Structures are given as structure tokens and as C-alpha cells.
Amino acid sequence: MSRGRSAGSRAAPPADTALLDDVAAGALRWLDAMRPHFRLPADVTTDADPNLTLKPLGELAELAQVIHTLHPLAPLRDAAAELFAFAWKETRDGELFAELVRGEPVATYPVELYGVFARVGLRHPGAEELIEATTALRRWRVAREDHTRTLGVLNAELRIGLPPHADAADVLAHTGLGMRSEPWALDRKAAYGITHDVFHLTDWGRAPGRLPDRLADYLRLWLPAWTVSWAEERLWDLVGEFLAVAACLPGAPYDAAGWAEFAAARGAGDAVPESGEPPGPDATPGERFTACYHSTLVAAFAATLARAAVGRSGAGGPAPTSIAGAARGGGPAAMTTLTGSEKSP
């Protein structure tokens, strides 16, 4: 081991806010420059691969909104707000979602994506009418193979103001996090499952207090091991996600070595590669985008959560800024009960 890991369970070091701000600012700059690659093609609702079109844009919207809400530095908040507005514009003010639901009425992803915008009051009546019709079906309540995904759907229902189709605590109990999987038995897919259990449960870090103590302790114990292990495997997006999860814990333990390594994985223009080395000089912009957009979004997101946690005193209180109260229907008040386990601040 050449890594200068701290001795572990001792007092966590103070967060390196300069580093965190550098990571977030650099990532946002890169993402902004990559706007053309986030644009949706004309055939987005039919032939285009959703993994290369809707997924990037959806991630951009979800995470930009968090950054806009939580980052303590105004310039970064503004940059994130612009990216979020850009994403909404790409959906043609929500018209996209009506088309997606009409085309794929049983798919969950259009609802999940719509929830990102509905959460802050960006709504589309036509899409919403369709969504109300599809999500009211018994078909919608058929168990999905991935409970983590179901948590995401439940969070979208809360955001949109729909009745939850399942009991979130029940669903959580069947996930990798709820099961408290043996921490040594995770592979990549299971690791993503656990990070996303946390993201859905805490509304992407906005409500860290929703993590039940027992699960927060599980994460506190094992995140350091996972961060080291996946850094050795050089899967940077997962390292970033673990750092983001750590920022959702009570006291937001700061992993100085993990952050240093993650930051050092950045390549030209502060993009973070999905895995291994940054793309070489002869990579096309498109290749750079696919190799880096996800991890770079995660970098901006994780750095924002860690930075916001610095101002949060002690044990995982609520995020300092609340979402704009402009949402109709399921506003913030309705979103505090994904599992009914919300702790008082």
C-alpha cells in the first residue's frame, strides 16, 4: 500500500473546502462546455439509445438541481441553475415526457425523469394526465426486479404528488442497503445499488436525516473500505458516489485520502473518467463525453454534498436550503416521508 490512508476510525479530518470547490467548479465548467453532447436528438423518443441521450440529460438535470440548491458558493449555484434550465428546455418544457409516456406507457423512466422537474414546479399538464392514468393501474404496482429502482420510482411519485404505489420501508428492506449486505460480498452492481438506495432515500442528499440510524452506522463502518477498494479498482464513478454517500451521513465523515485520489483521477479540463485513465489526446469529443460525463457529474454532486455538509453542524441535520416552494401538488412537505422514518432535525 503506498497510499497515505489515515488510520481510519479516529476523528475525521476537516474537509478540504478548497479542493472540494475546485472539483465542483472544474466539473461544472466541463459539463457546461459539453452542452452540445447533452442535447437530445430528433429521434429521442423512438430510435435513439436512451442510455446515450435521456440518461445523460436526466442525470444532468437531477444533479444540477441538487448543486443549485445546496452549494454554498453563488457562482456555482448559478452555473448549475443554468444547466438545469438548459435541461428543461431540451425536454421542450416537458412535452418530451408526454411523448415518452405515450410511446412506452409501462416504462418507469419517463416518470422518474419527469419527477426531477416536477419536484421544483416545472410541470407539463399533458404529461401529467398521461402519468396519472398509467400509474393508477395495478400493472404499475407489479413488483420490479430491482428494489433499488422501485425506491427511485417511489421518490418520483412523491415528487409529482402521486400516491405511492408501494410501502417504501418494505421496499427498502429488500434492497442491498436495507438488508445490510455483507460488506465484503458486494460487486459493482450491488455497490451501485447501495449508493442509489441512499440517493433515493435522502432525495439525493437533500434530506440526509432520512437515513435510519442503523443503516447510517452500516455505511459509516464500511464506506471507507469500499472507497479504498474501488479506488484500487479505479472505478472512479463509484468512488465519487461513495464520497457522496459519506456526505449524507451524520457528521459527514470526510475521507481526505479518498478525495485526494478522486481529484487526482481528473484529466484534461477536470473531467473525471468512468474508470482507469482519462481519455487520450486522440479521443474525439464524443468519446470524451461518453467516457466522462457520468463521473464528472458525480464529482460535482459529491463535492457539493461534502461542501454543504461542512456548514451542517454535527449529526446529519436537514440541508440548509429548501427547495423552492413553487411546486404544486407534492411540494417539499409531502416529500418528507419516503419511508416514514424521517428524524427530527
Added chain:
Amino acid sequence: MADVANGVALALDGGGGSYALSALLAQDDRVALAAIRVLGADVLAPYALGRAAGGGPDGQSAGGPDGQLVRRALAAYPPGADASDVSRWSYQGLAEATRAFLPDEGTSGYSGTEPAGGGANPADGQPYADRFSYSLSPENAGPAGSPNPANPASPAGSAADAWLRDAPWPKLSHRASQLAALALPGLAPALAAGLAARTEDLARGFVRAVRRRDWLQAAGVGRWLVRAPDVPDSLGLEAGMVYVRRMSGGDPRVALHALAARRFPGGGSR
């Protein structure tokens, strides 16, 4: 080495019974002695089992064939001037195990199960001058060290013990695993105490080792963890040790660690 490890593992599995190290070795050559030196105190683990269970192998003494064999292994492979700390500690552990588990005939009523508790054994004419203690390390021998043979059990006190306190957990875990043969009852109480103070870190090391598929390290760390008083319940240590042993595809050293962990538990779960 695989043969010796296998023999020890079998003996641990079967409860000690008719174990005799000397019977495991086809010949008393330098390769066999090397295997003994590498496996360290574990070659006498079945005797520790006997002591703990009140049964075990029939009373071999330090002067018996096994004792002589170990002595020859120690003489054949002493830690050289540039030997690693692990080599020194392992050497001293093996020497101490001879005293602890193969009582000297002359000593009426072998006293106590924690000889390494430090200075409990008066100089008794045994050929090993240095009492085992993990804190007897090169640093201690130097002018800057604070050798304290009278109380070598003081945990984490000297510079030589600094790794126990300060090593990053992946390093701590790797080293603890290299010293897993010292996780026998009473053999290295100060080391056990030092590691017990970092149970969470060791548990993280177990996680990392299994993920790397480093079964030997995982099993070795697991041996210390089963003795720790407050292993996190969510680690799933018991299932983990079964998993590691089976995933290792029959590696005898892994099996030895796994069986020793089962035979010499301690502490509990939280």
C-alpha cells in the same frame, strides 16, 4: 508447506487427538524446517487446543520430538540482520509457543496459559534468550528504543508498536494477517490487545481482502477478528470465514486459519 498446513488443519478439525508435528514430515530436511518456520506458532496449534480443551495431543514436552523439531527450525532459519519485523515476530512467536504449549519436563505444574503476558517466565535455561513480545523489534534494540523486557506486554507503548496505532488500516490488516499464527490463546496478549483496539479497521481490512480475493489475508485477519470483543454484526464474519475457506479452493493455509478461527474464538458480536 502445504502438507504441514494440511496436517495442522486436520488436527484442529479433529480436535487435536494424536497430533504430532514430527509425524507430518516425510523427512527432516531443510525444506520441512522451512515450512515449520513459515507456518510459525501454528505448527503447535493443536497443542494449544489440547490445553484449552483439557485434552489434545498426548503430552509432548519441550524436549520431545516436536520440541526438538521446532528448535531445529528456529536454528536453521533465524532472522538475519536484515530480516523483516514480521520475520522476527514470527520467530519469537514460534519460540514462545514451544514454551507455552510444550511444557518443559523440569517445570512442575506448567504455570498459566499466558506466558507472553510478559516476564511471567523467569529465565529458565531454555535456549531462547529473547522472550517473545511483539514489541521486541529492531527499534527496541537500538539506542532510540525503550527496551523493557520486564514488561513487554505494555501495549502500544513504544515506537516499535507505533504501527498498531498508526498504520493505515489496509497496512494494519495485511500485517495482522502475516502475524495470524500469533492469534493463539495467550501467545501474544499485547499484540491481541493492540489489534482489538482497532477492530473496525481490521474488519475493513477483511472487507478489502475478500474483495481482492486475497483469501489468505482475509482468513488471517479473520482469526484476529473472531477474538475481538466487538466485531460489527453487519460484517457477517462467521459466514465470511466459511465463504473465504470455500472460495480459496482448498488452500491449506487458508483452511488452517479458518479452522483455527473456529477452534479459538473469543469475544462476541455486537
Added chain:
Amino acid sequence: MATELTAPVETALAVEVEGLLDSAEPEGIYRDTRECGGGLLLAGLLLISPPTPRPTKTDAR
């Protein structure tokens, strides 16, 4: 060097003993289930995972 006085075989054995006692960590081996399917690129899905099968507009086959 004291080792020069020792027979080569014994020296080699002693070196091997040292190496085994203080062995370096082996290279980590990582393997994920093939159940994930899909390329590595898509494994880190934040929102859409796994890829939703697309409707074929017109099944020409």
C-alpha cells in the same frame, strides 16, 4: 555478507522463508457478475438502469 558463507541452496531457502513470511499483497482480482449485461459504460446509471428495451416502431422482420 554472511550469506556468502552459506551454501547456495540454503541461502535460497532462507530467502524464500523471508519472502513467504513478509510477503507482499498479491494483485487484487476483481470480477463482477455477468448478469449486469450491458457495457461498462452504462453500469453507473444514475437514473435509467438497466436500459429500458425500446419499442420497435415497426417490426420489419
